[in-house]
Amino acid sequence: MAQSDTVDRILDAAEELFAERGFSETSLRMITSEARVNLAAVNYHFGSKNALIHAVFARFLTPFSATLEKAFDELEKQCDGQAPTLNQTLWALTESAVRMPQRNEKGISIFMRLLGLAYTQSQGHLRKFLEEEYSQPFRRFMRLLKEATPQLTSVDRYWRIQFMLGATAFTMSSSDALRGILQNKLGVETTVQEIAARLVPFLAAGMQAQDKMLVSPNLSGSFTVA
Amino acid sequence: MAQSDTVDRILDAAEELFAERGFSETSLRMITSEARVNLAAVNYHFGSKNALIHAVFARFLTPFSATLEKAFDELEKQCDGQAPTLNQTLWALTESAVRMPQRNEKGISIFMRLLGLAYTQSQGHLRKFLEEEYSQPFRRFMRLLKEATPQLTSVDRYWRIQFMLGATAFTMSSSDALRGILQNKLGVETTVQEIAARLVPFLAAGMQAQDKMLVSPNLSGSFTVA
DNA sequence: TGTACATCAGTGAACGCGCGTTCACTGATGTAC
């Protein structure tokens, strides 16, 4: 082979195994045997296991962040100076994710699960890498969220954004398992697109919740918000 | 010492280190050196590392689930045959968690973080253990949620419950870090109670969101819910 | 056109390390007769 496909085979296997089992529970031996390449090839091509993890993220995050920037550009152009609404902002993000070109039918699940793992299993080096490489679209998303919810205080908005990220990352990172359970219990098939279509209204409603509860409604008022 | 405190010292150290670093990233050598006991003592008293993880969860989940059952009993008695509202149900859960007697000032954070890890890092054996031991209060909570949201279809309710669990588990498992960031950026101190007081309205609003979005509002209608 | 050298992808085997677990052992306390 004139142009080696070893690198791609390693990335494919690593992506799938990381998504399935997490980072520290996936060994280089699993990856190289799944990819049918020599154990030493990972260190030869990538340098280290951590660098391989970064490469897996870079392969899908780089095109994704470009797509996302374009979607935000288009959205802001459409809105013609006015701030996009919360729903529009969330949908721009969601559609960018769903519309990414997929390597195979499992592509979108793997993509979602990796994003979820990046949040819940992040080990320092990964968080640092993601911040250094992809902070721009992330900050832009935060700015749009802020402009779409001018009624919220900074503190309220901060916490509600964390709640949104949590609901999204958790659901996405377990989406395969959750779809399986639903299939089993109620016999209903679900696509990732449908999950997204249910998640966005949930998030928008939570984000715009009117009532800040000051006192427990049914037991004695034991804690209050300053 | 007539009555050994080795077991408690191991549990204290394990609880703190697990909460801080996760399960597979915490070695028995870290735990035993933090607890100032012999390495072999873990296997002597607990049998294995997995059994130690179970013991850590059992120590706080057993009293918690008893407290929770009592809170649900009281709530149902108060409601006198009528189904408790969603807000009442969520508050009963939240207050039970917050009111648990704490071993120290970090107790509630550790408790929350372990619950979050149980969801996001669950490794089969732990999920199985928790299901076998604590499915009763969990199922009761699910039943109350169902009765509080009769307007939702089973599928909608299923997904929205997952979104709630995700927002909660994620926020709780990172609550220390998130509080730190907020303190840094806006100079605001936050207690776990205040986080809960913000989370509950967010969840209730999301859970009761009216609109199920059928078509993307701003881009071409590329996906629909059946 | 032929030869010498450089570069590159890939390989097989080993390295050192940290891990959970095991094992033979100690010393204190309790129990039976």
Place this chain on the structure above:
DNA sequence: TGTACATCAGTGAACGCGCGTTCACTGATGTAC
């Protein structure tokens, strides 16, 4: 009351294993002269 034995908490050292990484090496291809 004294002795023999059993039980129990705890210990120090080692075991085997899987891990990420390294290293000397091979063989194919490209390049210079």
